[in-house]
Structures are given as C-alpha cells and as structure tokens.
Amino acid sequence: MQSAIGAFRFQGEAISCARYGSGHINETYLLQTTRLRYILQKVNRRVFHDVPALIKNIALVTRHLSLSEADPRRVLRLIPATDGRDFFLDEDGEYWRAYAFIEGALSLDAAGCADHMRESGAAFGHFQRALADFPAETLTETIPRFHDTPNRLAQLRAAADRDELGRLKAVRPEVDFALSRAKEAEIMAGMLRAGQLPLRVTHNDTKLNNVMLDDQTGAALCVIDLDTVMPGLAGNDFGDSIRFGASTAVEDEPDLDKVSLSLDYFRAFARGFLGACGDSLTPPEIETLPLAAKLMTLECGARFLCDYLSGDTYFRIHRPAHNLDRCRTQFRLVSDIEAKWQAMGAIIEAEAL
Numbered sequence: 001m002q003s004a005i006g007a008f009r010f011q012g013e014a015i016s017c018a019r020y021g022s023g024h025i026n027e028t029y030l031l032q033t034t035r036l037r038y039i040l041q042k043v044n045r046r047v048f049h050d051v052p053a054l055i056k057n058i059a060l061v062t063r064h065l066s067l068s069e070a071d072p073r074r075v076l077r078l079i080p081a082t083d084g085r086d087f088f089l090d091e092d093g094e095y096w097r098a099y100a101f102i103e104g105a106l107s108l109d110a111a112g113c114a115d116h117m118r119e120s121g122a123a124f125g126h127f128q129r130a131l132a133d134f135p136a137e138t139l140t141e142t143i144p145r146f147h148d149t150p151n152r153l154a155q156l157r158a159a160a161d162r163d164e165l166g167r168l169k170a171v172r173p174e175v176d177f178a179l180s181r182a183k184e185a186e187i188m189a190g191m192l193r194a195g196q197l198p199l200r201v202t203h204n205d206t207k208l209n210n211v212m213l214d215d216q217t218g219a220a221l222c223v224i225d226l227d228t229v230m231p232g233l234a235g236n237d238f239g240d241s242i243r244f245g246a247s248t249a250v251e252d253e254p255d256l257d258k259v260s261l262s263l264d265y266f267r268a269f270a271r272g273f274l275g276a277c278g279d280s281l282t283p284p285e286i287e288t289l290p291l292a293a294k295l296m297t298l299e300c301g302a303r304f305l306c307d308y309l310s311g312d313t314y315f316r317i318h319r320p321a322h323n324l325d326r327c328r329t330q331f332r333l334v335s336d337i338e339a340k341w342q343a344m345g346a347i348i349e350a351e352a353l
Contacts, residue, residue, distance in 0.1 A: 001029070004040060004096040007088035008079050011035045022109075024316070025227075030101070037101035038079060042094050043087075048227065051095040052087065053140040058097075058226045059086045061201060064134050065127075073102050073212075074222045105212040105221050111245050114268035115218060116208065121272025123211040123220035124203065124241060128234055128273075131201040132280040136231040139201065143228060146204055147236045149185040149299040153178060156302045159309040167309055171324065177331050178302045185295055188233060188288060196284050202232030206241040220272075234277075234285050235292030241269055242293040243300060247333055252326045259332040261340055263347065266293075270351045286352050290344040294337045301330030 005014050012035030020030035020039070027042040043051050058078065065075045079098040081088045088096040111117045145151045160168055160175050168175065191197040203210070205228045212221040244251070246265040249258040270289070274281075304327035307314045312323055337344070 001040075001042075003090050004042070004088055005031065007081050007090075007096065008038075008040075008098045009082060010038055010079065010098070023225075031098075037103070039099040039101055040096065041098070042096050043227075045093075045095060048142060050140065050142060054142045054227060055087045055095070055097055057139045057142065057229050060139065061131065061134070061226060061229050065130050068130055072100065073105065076100075076102075076222060076224055076226065102212050102221065102224075104215050106215045107209045107212055107224070109209050110250075111208055111265060114264050116213075117245055117265045117268040118272035119213060119218060119220040120206075120208045120211045120241060120245060121269035121274075122276040123223050123272075124206050124237055125273040125276025126220070127203060127223045128200065128237070129277050129280040134201050136199045136201045139229065139231055141230050143230070146228065146230065147202075147232055147240075147296070147299065148189065149295045149302075150182070150189055152299045152302045152306070153182050153185055156306045156309075159306045163309065165309070165311055171305065171308065171327075174301075174305055174324075174327055174331060177334075178298060178305065181298055181334075184291075185298065187291060188235060188295060191284065191288070192233060197233055197235070197288070198282060198285070199231050200234045202230060202234065202237050204228035204230060204232060204236065204240070206237045207244050208241075233292070234281060235288050236296060238269075238273055238289050239292035239294070239296030240300075241273075242266055243297040243330070243333065245269060246293075247329075249329060251329060252322060253329050254325045256328060256332045259329050260336045261333060261344075263340060263343055266344060267347045267351070270347055274348075274351045286348060289348050290337075290341065293344070294334060297330050297334050297337065301327045301334065304330065 010033050012033030014033050016032045017029050021028045025044045025047055029040040031038040031040045045051050048054050062076050069075050077100040078086050108116060156178055205225060210225045212224055214221055246262050248260045248262050253259055304323045308323035315323055317323055
C-alpha cells in the first residue's frame with residue numbers, strides 16, 4: 001500500500017490511511033494528508049478482468065459529467081498517478097486508483113423515508129440526463145451481458161437441466177415461475193435490437209448506497225461506484241433501483257409475507273428520476289419503466305436461483321439455502337409488481353407529465 005500512496009498526485013503529506021466503508025469487492029481506504037482527504041482503492045482484478053478498461057470507462061464518464069457540473073461534490077474526480085495515468089499498477093500486479101473525497105456527504109444502506117427514494121431517483125436521473133449525449137457504444141462492456149435478462153434465464157434453464165447437486169426437485173416451482181416469464185423477458189432486448197430503445201450509458205448497480213447525499217440537507221449530490229458503468233438501457237437502472245429500494249423487505253427476507261412493493265417509494269423514486277431526466281428519455285423508455293422494474297427483479301431472482309442450483313459458487317452465503325431465500329424474495333416481489341401493474345403504470349404516466 002505504501003507504494004500506492006506515493007504513486008498519486010495527492011496534495012500534502014500522508015498522515016494516515018485506514019480501511020473505509022462496507023464494500024465487499026474492492027479494498028477501500030481513507031487517506032488523510034496534511035491538506036485533504038482522499039479515497040484510495042485496490043481494484044479486485046479477480047472480479048474485474050480488464051481493470052484498465054474499467055478505469056478508462058470511469059475516466060471518460062466522469063470527465064464528461066464535469067463539463068456540465070461546476071460543483072466538485074457533484075462528480076467523482078479521479079486523482080491522476082504521477083505518471084499521468086488514471087491508475088497505478090504495483091509490484092504485485094495489483095491495480096490502484098484514487099478519488100477526491102466528497103466532504104459533507106453520506107450514503108444510506110436503506111431508505112428511511114420516501115424523501116430518500118426521491119433524492120436517489122434524482123441522482124440517477126441527473127446521471128442519465130448529463131450523459132444523454134455521450135456515445136455509449138464507445139464504452140467497454142467490462143462484464144459482458146450483465147443485464148441481459150433472456151440470457152440469465154437461459155443460464156437458469158441450463159443449471160436446472162444439469163441439476164448437479166440434485167436440488168431441482170425442491171425448487172421446481174421457482175424454476176417454473178421464472179421460465180414461464182421468458183417471453184416477457186425478451187421484450188426490452190427485442191426493442192433495443194429494433195432500435196425502439198436507445199443504447200445509454202448505464203450505472204448498472206443503482207442501489208441507494210451508491211448515491212451521496214448532502215449530510216445537512218439530504219439532497220442528492222452525486223452517484224458513486226462506477227465500476228459497472230457500461231452501455232445498456234436506462235430502464236435497467238430505474239428497475240434495479242426499484243427492485244432494491246422500493247421493496248418492503250430486505251433482499252434475503254425468509255418471511256415472504258413481509259415482501260411487497262411500496263407504491264409510495266415507487267412514486268417517490270419515479271418523481272425524482274423523471275424530474276431529473278427531463279426530456280432526455282424517449283416515450284418508449286418512459287412507458288417501459290414498470291416492465292424494467294419487473295424484469296430486473298426477475299433477473300436478480302433467476303441469478304440467485306441459478307447459483308443455488310450450481311452450488312452457491314458466485315454469491316456469498318451465510319446460511320444453508322441463503323440463495324434460495326434471496327430468490328424467493330425476488331420472485332414474491334415480481335408477483336406483487338404484477339398485482340400492482342396498473343397502479344405503477346398510472347404513477348409513471350402522472351410523473352412523466
């Protein structure tokens with residue numbers, strides 16, 4: 001780590017450097033110098049196989065955002081290495097990067113009220129609008145087919161056919177639930193291929209805790225954790241936010257009676273998102289936002305179920321059948337989305353006016 005501290009153009013002399021945050025993928029440190037604070041990260045090259053491409057994506061996007069935003073707290077800012085690159089490669093082959101620390105800000109792991117959802121929506125909506133003129137196709141797809149719902153269902157079907165651990169019999173209803181919606185899962189992918197939905201710069205991990213809020217006013221400042229910034233559909237970002245933030249239960253809640261879609265939180269996020277997007281979204285993008293929420297939830301449940309059938313090799317588990325609990329929570333949420341379909345559509349129509 002000492003070599004990384006000396007490898008970037010930090011202002012002042014280093015005073016301390018300690019682990020920071022609750023992330024599980026990269027190693028994150030808070031660096032205090034005699035003048036400023038910085039975030040220093042070792043990027044997990046076992047998860048991200050092309051780190052230079054990943055960091056190039058981040059550099060391109062953040063520099064574009066900076067063109068329209070004067071407030072440094074509203075855009076992540078990479079600190080260049082002493083050799084001018086946006087990363088440092090140490091003697092062990094590990095990649096490091098550094099950001100300016102965003103002062104006077106906080107992030108939340110869960111929404112405590114509808115205002116938090118509205119501000120989260122505003123942050124991701126602003127992200128979409130500010131990048132509407134960015135050529136998304138120039139970004140590297142660092143995780144191929146990440147939000148490709150038909151492909152995720154195909155992977156689930158293959159895992160069920162293999163049934164390596166003999167778990168299929170116990171989860172046949174869940175497999176049937178997912179695969180019975182395969183035709184619907186094709187809709188947005190087909191619209192993209194037909195040119196009915198535009199390719200956008202998408203964040204692809206739009207949880208509330210990836211939004212920095214002003215610690216005094218609670219207003220959204222900026223979006224962080226850009227490791228999965230890639231070309232995609234704007235609806236996927238909207239849908240993943242709803243899947244995670246508008247659920248009345250945690251992602252692995254075993255008591256399915258606690259799981260439902262909060263229409264209040266859905267409305268709040270939609271209001272913030274659509275208000276910040278302005279006229280940057282096309283009518284088909286707006287119309288498919290409820291479908292995107294359903295498909296992102298279905299896709300996530302399918303991924304949990306696929307991992308359960310395959311021996312829990314991808315998602316970290318903390319108890320037996322943990323991935324099955326996660327899957328069932330997502331599928332219960334899909335069912336509730338279907339039950340509230342008309343209400344969701346009416347909210348989107350009203351908020352888009």
